[in-house]
Amino acid sequence: MPRELTFTAAGEPLDALLLRPAGARLLYVLAHGAGAGMRHSFLESVAETLGKECVATFRYQFPYMQAGRRRPDAPATLHAAVRAAVAAAREAAPDLPLIAGGKSFGGRMTTQAQAEAPLPSVRGIALLGFPLHPAGTPSVKRAEHLPRVTIPLLFLQGTRDELADLTLLRPIVDELPRAHLRIIEGADHSFHVLKRSGRADAEVLRELAHAVAEWGSGL
Numbered sequence: 001m002p003r004e005l006t007f008t009a010a011g012e013p014l015d016a017l018l019l020r021p022a023g024a025r026l027l028y029v030l031a032h033g034a035g036a037g038m039r040h041s042f043l044e045s046v047a048e049t050l051g052k053e054c055v056a057t058f059r060y061q062f063p064y065m066q067a068g069r070r071r072p073d074a075p076a077t078l079h080a081a082v083r084a085a086v087a088a089a090r091e092a093a094p095d096l097p098l099i100a101g102g103k104s105f106g107g108r109m110t111t112q113a114q115a116e117a118p119l120p121s122v123r124g125i126a127l128l129g130f131p132l133h134p135a136g137t138p139s140v141k142r143a144e145h146l147p148r149v150t151i152p153l154l155f156l157q158g159t160r161d162e163l164a165d166l167t168l169l170r171p172i173v174d175e176l177p178r179a180h181l182r183i184i185e186g187a188d189h190s191f192h193v194l195k196r197s198g199r200a201d202a203e204v205l206r207e208l209a210h211a212v213a214e215w216g217s218g219l
Helices: 041-051 075-092 105-116 166-175 201-217
Strands: 003-009 012-019 026-031 055-060 098-103 122-128 153-158 179-184
Touching: 003 075, 012 041, 012 075, 026 041, 026 075, 026 105, 026 201, 041 055, 041 098, 041 201, 055 075, 055 201, 075 098, 075 105, 098 105, 105 122, 122 201, 153 166, 153 201, 166 179, 179 201
Parallel strands: 026 055, 026 098, 098 122, 122 153, 153 179
Antiparallel strands: 003 012, 012 055
């Protein structure tokens, strides 16, 4: 069972969940997506599957989600929450190396925070479905800050992800000196796969977890 924690960002108390498996060798500070909080079933499944790979997770709420608001906070507030979550995770498990990132929006906010100023002790950022553009509106504007991220990046992207045209994302990643793109065959933005693909969502989760564990342990 995860350990429930509270930390403070910009004067607001925020909830967090630390799941530390026996033999943990890495801690992933894992931010939620735009429309669902840290207890969303996808993030719970990711945390449990990562635990089987000896990766601990620190899930946390952004202020707007904590308050039950639908509209995300201003970027400065979100970046402050990322920074405070990293500090709280480091305090909760000071013996574990840190990586950060998250699902979609949460991962993007983490890269933006890192682009502004280094996140202390974070060795790399793992992105579970980087939202390069809105669905149906291909663009690379959301990637403009990525060259200012100087630590390693891991992009995990599905081939059916409508928020990341791979023909646009691949050259962006290729231009980043410390970035790696891992393609998840048949997965959409939620890492769901169709039955006719011959794969199951649980298999995709295991692929994600193994990729994060392998990459993170090599940093």
